[in-house]
Amino acid sequence: MKKLIRLTVNDREYDVAVLPNQTLVDVIRYELGLTGAKKGCEMGDCGSCTVLMDGKPVNSCLVLAMQAAGRKIQTIEGIETENGLHPVQEAFVQKGAIQCGFCSSGMILTAKSLLDKNPNPTEQDIRKSLSGNLCRCTGYQHIIEAVKSVTP
Amino acid sequence: MSEYNVINSRATRLDAPAKATGKAVYIDDMTLPGMLYGALLQSPLAHARILRIDTSKACKLPGVKSVVTAKDAGLIKYGVSPARYDETLFCHDKVRYVGDEIAAVAAVDLATALEAVSLIQVDCEELPAVLDIDAAMADGAPVLHNDYPGNVCAEVHAEFGDVEAALKTCDLVRTTTFKNKRQDAAFIEPQGCLANYDLSGNLTLYSSTQVPHYVQRTLSMVLQLPIGRVRVVKPYVGGGFGIKAAANHMELAACLLSMKTGKPVKMNFTREQVFTYGRARHQFIHTMTTGVKKDGTIVALKHQCHLDGGAYSSFGIATVYYSGSLLGGPYKLPNMKYDGYRIYTNKPACGAQRGHGGVAARACWEQQLDMIAEELKMDPAEFRLKNIMVAGDVTCNDLNMSSLGMKECIEAIRDGSDWKSKKGKLPKGKGIGMACGFFVSGAGYPIYRSDTYHGTVMVKLTEDGGKALVYTASAEIGQGSDTTFAMIVAEAMGIRLEDVRLESGDTDFGVDLGAYSSRQTLMTGHAAKEAAEDVKKQVLDVLSKELNVPVSDMDIRNSFVVFKKDNVDFSGLRTRYIKEHRGWTDNPQSGPLTFTEAARIAYLAKGSIVGTGKYKPPQLGGKYKGAAVGTSPAYGCSAQVAEVTVDMETGQITVDNITDAHDCGRAINVTSVEAQMVGSVSMGLGEALFEEVKFDNKGHVINADLSEYKIPTMLDMPSVKPIIVESDEPNGPFGAKEVGEGAIMPTIPAILNAVYDAIGVRIHELPLTPERVWQAICDCQKEK
Amino acid sequence: MLLPKFDFHAPETVNEACQMLSEYGLKAKLIAGGTDLMVNMKKKILAPEQIISISQIRELDHLDVSGDRILIGAGVTVADLCESKTIAGYLPALGQGANNLGTPLIRNLATIGGNIGSARPAADLPPGLMAYGAEVVLQSKAGIRTLPLDNFFLGPGFTALQPDEILTEIRILVPPAGSGAAYVNIGIRKAQDCNLVNVASYFALDSNGIIQNARVVMGCVGPKPFRAVSAEKILIGQKPDIQLFEKAGEAASADSQPIDDFRSCATYKRSMVGVLTQRTLQQAWTRIKNQE
Incomplete structure (x- = not known):
């Protein structure tokens, strides 16, 4: 049976009726219409469904929607600023870090959370922090350059 | 400084x-009103005869809207190459691999569709399965397709020159066998x-495909x-x-279900x-015998290859040809013999993957060439340079290297990696290696025999101009x-990139064979350039009449009309334009005539300005059987350390670094x-170090996820x-050509050669x- | 991809959760980070009727030093372990395991309790924990009991945890001065890998520089992580040096019970146990020397 839960997504509160076995990614994509988080594997392997939960990047395919109640969720749709693209988004655009784009939402969110914590990461910090976000197009190089180019 | 205004630069991608x-x-981000969800019933057995399919329970499940099997779909055979159409939408007599499609369901939601699938009863008689090449080729092996005894899906035999005679003249002849593993593109x-499927009987399929055109043809043919x-x-x-790069069962099933349910x-x-x-990517087992002179001249290559094809042909006919033909270059090789066999096995079909057919062959040969160079006491770079082809050379199998920066690529990586101070001088456990490769810039022929254009492009100016x-x-x-085509159009028209908008990927826009064989930059690019030039000419023709200035005295650059001679009075045109746009704040007041004004004037004179372009390669390649596979208008090439x-x-x-040079002709978007x-x-790198699709002894993929693959x-x-x-x-x-596939060719052998340098033992x-x-x-x- | 149907509960306290477990018994599964359970449910390996979430229970989130013990709540995430100064300072081998577990995304969800409770023979945290002599606290409606982690694992996916029990805490004695430990794992790639072999080693020196206590724990080479007893015997009573570590490595290899599987063959795993045992002992020794 569906239960009403309150999800805080991108600073907006949604009252949404969900089934116990619905994952967070399915609810934000299909119930809230926030399709920026992608489903690449649904097993927590690829990172394309990454969202920030209380500021930390997680695989939203491994989170039950009900477990996310009361947590602060941020998706790719929620990081643009009044001045337009978030600096990480802008860097990805400028540095050619986006090809097919399917990993981009997750990659950008994970990079953002890294930079929020550590504004001057080394290349090894970047590689380690983003190692759970798989990309098959870029070979990662332009992504690393983009993250490096974001200045605090 | 580039002579170009738009191309040959680093553009931000449009998307x-x-x-x-x-x-x-x-x-998966798309929804349509009233949308149903489909699910497939796939075989749990690798090889079995279907005795009976009972869908009655599934049909009765509330929420199920349609259940379809071969009875509904019919038995029209399809596939990739018309020479080997060996698939039907659903299996009717036999299943041939774990995953073979038996039925499909459409229901109000996914949970219902999946439950319905589980209610379909299939009675089967399990048959012995063949899961590798040896088992499939053994005497008395079970046969997958009755039309192909011995499970030989396709074989190729080609000889250029006289290999046996040539080998007798060689000072050094070496034979190696090499094997890769089945890949997943991941x-x-x-x-x-x-x-x-709408009420007027029109079918629209939105799909995650590389080839809308081929999918359209397959849907039309199979669904009649x-x-x-x-x-x-x-x-x-x-x-x-x-x-x-081909229509899949799911696409066909979804269309059939939509037709059934409306x-x-x-x-x-x-x-x-x-x-x-x-x-x-197939699994390939290559055996190569290469003969050289003691001065390092490559004389002959005898090559045998077996491909584990899986249960159906897919692209395999082309694959088995490519794995031979793509060794014709980039070294001068006067004698080449190739025997290729693609074998059916009870596993998912293999097809085309980046570097189609050529990657394992290249890995085998480039490692063997390194071994030969070592025996000859030649530096691997010098050995390769000694044999390298240059622009204008034609391979023994008639591939015409109309441009070829292979030598420059080798020199670039040699110098860029500081090769000379490292090769042979690194401590145990550290190694350096190099390799080369090349690939087609588009297949010379469509997959089906046709005189079709390979690409058509339409450029239309907005009626309001600009x-x-x-x-x-x-x-x-x-x-x-x-982005590449927008840049080409902008360059060819003389307008800024931001003045171009582009829509793609829709069969209603024309014919384009799609994204495979590294064809689009060259082929679609040609068509885009031609369409842009057509539009530009139409605009200039109108201006020429209006201003009484010959077209040859005008040009468009940076979205402005430029006149070769001074004192062209276009004030009349400008006045007309401004009069039409009273109250607008962005009217041109002074300065040169804008493209916007010119385009508007052209529209006023002629109506909508539409330019079209098309491309079809010239007649290419030799006359021998299979000559079509490997021919291309151009070849890109790569070298890596x-x-x-x-x-x-x-x-x-640990791969510490890669130095990578590629000849892509003229780079359109340098960043891309x-x-x-x-x-x-x-x-x-993944294929070299990690990747392998693994099966159990019943034909199930045991690492069908991205943690174990x-x-x-x-x-x-x-x-x-x-x-x-x-x-x-x-x-x-x-002057542009490919980069997307040639660039993968040297990676595996460069790593193999570096690993040998590090550990002193060859791995095949x-x-x-x-x-x-x-x-x-x-x-x-x-x-x- | 759909999950099986189940009811979901989110108790606020351990007691409440214990109450639910006693009610549902084997029909229930606990979920914390979910990184293991969710995958198993999606793969249809598990289909519990009741899911009891413990990720919101605050009393499972602590990570403290209390007297001579380090207490780690079962709900502490692996990312928390990676970032904890307590772990880095006192339990670096556990920190190494945490830093190599899954991916950064997984580490933000996965908990120490889950990594222990799922009882995978290749898990990253148990070897380090066992090397430090950790014990686990198991709570049920009936009360609390503690168990050495050595005795907790029974086989792949099987533990001494009763259906009505919750693993609530991990307790580790603060390692004495003159002790050191390390953890090393091998996979196919450099991140996001199921280990082929993993080893953690610990030893403590007496005032004369003699090894008085040693624990070598191997993963992936048996149905559960377990101790290389003969390697430990070789170490105890000796002064640490490379030759000794080599001998201990050989003994650990002999103690290991690897099987061929699709990831790797037994011969390789057995040999790697030796290499990793040596390397972890070497690292542990370096750590001891760095304390001085």
Whole structure:
């Protein structure tokens, strides 16, 4: 049976009726219409469904929607600023870090959370922090350059 | 400074902002009103005879709208090559691999569809299965397809020159056998589709495909709909790498279900289904005998190859040809003999994947060439340079290297990697290796025999002037083709990139064979350039009449009309334009005549300004059987140096860096060229070190996920130094040619050669897992 | 991809959760980070009727030093372990395991309790924990009991945890001065890998520089992580040096019970146990020397 839960997504509160076995990614994509988080594997392997939960990047395919109640969720749709693209988004655009784009939402969110914590990461910090976000197009190089180019 | 205004620069991709913000729409992001969800029933057995299919329970489940089997779908055979149409939408007599499609369901939601699938009862008689080449070729082996006894799906025998005679003249002849493993392309977006059969009898399929055109034809043929009623639209696609380059069962099933129900039907593959559908790189077993003179001149190559094809042909006919023909270059090779066999096995079909047919062959040969260079005491770079082809050379199998910066690529990586101070001088456990490769810039012929244009492009100017709208059926799948064509159009018209808008991936826009065989930049690019030039000419023709200035005295640059002679009075045109736009704040007051004004004037004179372009390669290649595979209007080429560290105790390899040079003709978007180069290295590195689709003894894929099928993570990829070597390809638009596949060719052998340099032992089987490397080190120590 | 149907509960306290467990018994599964359970449910390996979430129970989130013990709540995430100064300072081998577990995304969800409770033979945290002599606290409606982690694992996916029990805490004695430990794992790639072999080693020196206590724990080479007893015997009573570590490595290899599987063959795993045992002992020794 569906239960009403309150999800805080991108600073907006949604009252949404969900089934116990619905994952967070399915609810934000299909119930809230926030399709920026992608489903690449649904097993927590690829990172394309990454969202920030209380500021930390997680695989939203491994989170039950009900477990996310009361947590602060941020998706790719929620990081643009009044001045337009978030600096990480802008860097990805400028540095050619986006090809097919399917990993981009997750990659950008994970990079953002890294930079929020550590504004001057080394290349090894970047590689380690983003190692759970798989990309098959870029070979990662332009992504690393983009993250490096974001200045605090 | 480039002589160009738009191309040959680093442009920001048109699609990047949408993709960076999550706004770009991929197939699973789409919904249509009243949409149903589909699911497939797939065989749990590798080989079985179907005795009875009972769908009655599934049909009765509330929420189920349609259940279809071969009875509904019919038995029209399809596939990739018309010479080997060996698939039907659903199996009717036999299933031939775990995952073979038996039935499909459409229901109000996915849970109901999946439950219905579980209620379909299939009675089967299990048959013995053949799961590898040896088993499939054994005497008395079970046969998958009655039309193909011995399970030989296709064989190729070709000889150029006289190999046996040539080998007798050689000073050194060496034979090696090499084996790769079945790959998965592991694009991040699983295949998905959304079919909508409307009340007028028109079918629209939205699909995550690389080839809307071929999908359209297959749908029309199999579902028996007039092709004019079938439209295929590609939203943004999350990678394809060859696997999405043909219609799949799910697309056909979704369309059939939509036709049956009159409602839109959405279907997706799970990641597991991506693996069980397969269609990625074959397993190849190559045996090569190469003969050289003692001065290092390559004289002859005798080559035999067996491909584990899986249960159906897919692209396999082309694959078995490519794996022979792509060794014709880039070295001068007067004598080449090739015997290739593609074998049916009870596993998912293999097909085309980046570097189609050529990657394992290249890995085998480039490692063998390194071994020969060592025996000859020649530096591997010098040995390769000694034999290298140059622009204008034609291979023994009639591939015409109309441009070829291969020599320059080798020199660039040699110098860029500091090869001379490293090769042979690194400590144990450290190694450096190099390799080369090349690939077609588009297949010379369509997959079906036809005189069709390979690409048509339409450029239309907005009637109000100022913007060029480009319509192409080509497929942006992540490689950046939309931006490339917008740049080509802007350059050819003389307008700014921001004055171009582009729509692609829709069969209603024309014919384009799609994103495979690295064809779009050259072929669609040609058509785009021609359409742009057509539009430009139409505008200038009108201006010429209006201003009484010969067209040859005018040009368009940076979205302004420029006149070769001074004192051209265009004030009358400007006044007309301004009068039409009273109250507008952006009217041109002074300065040169804008393209916007010119385009508006042209429209006023002629109506909508539409330019068209088309491209079809000239007659290419030899007359021998199979000559079509491997011919191309142009060839891109690559050389790479890999540097590795091997942990001598554990066998773990770290690729420390790669120096990578590629001749892409003239680079249209420099950033995208580099992106293709580094991305190719990444895929090659994965295949070299980690990747292998594994099966149990019942034919199930046992690593059908992205944790056990291991593609490189950000920690596995080294820093890559991309060096673009430009040539001017006479057959390419603005001199451009391919980069997307040639760039993968050297990666595996460069790593193999570097690992040898590090550990002193050759490994002839992929992937180079820690265990395999450790075993090789142990075996070598035992021998000593 | 759909999950099986189940009811979901989110108790606020351990007691409440214990109450639910006693009610549902084997029909229930606990979920914390979910990184293991969710995958198993999606693969249809598990289909519990009741899911009891413990990720919101605050009393499972602590990570403190209390007297001579380090107490780690079962709900502490692996990312928390990676970032904890307590772990880095006192239990670096556990920190190494945490830093190599899954991916950064997984580490943000996965908990120490889950990594222990799922009882995978290749898990990253148990070897380090066992090397430090950790014990686990198991709570049920009936009360609390503690168990050495050595005795907790029974086989792949099987533990001494009763159906009505919750693993609530991990307790580790603060390692004495003159002790050191390390953890090393091998996979196919450099991140996001199921280990082929993993080893953690610990030893403590007496005032004369003699090894008085040693624990070598191997993963992936048996149905559960377990101790290389003969390697430990070789170490105890000796002064640490490379030759001794080599001998201990050989003994550990002999103690290991690897099987061939699709990831790797037994021969390789057995050999790697030796290499990793040596390397972890070497690292542990370096750590001891760095304390001085």
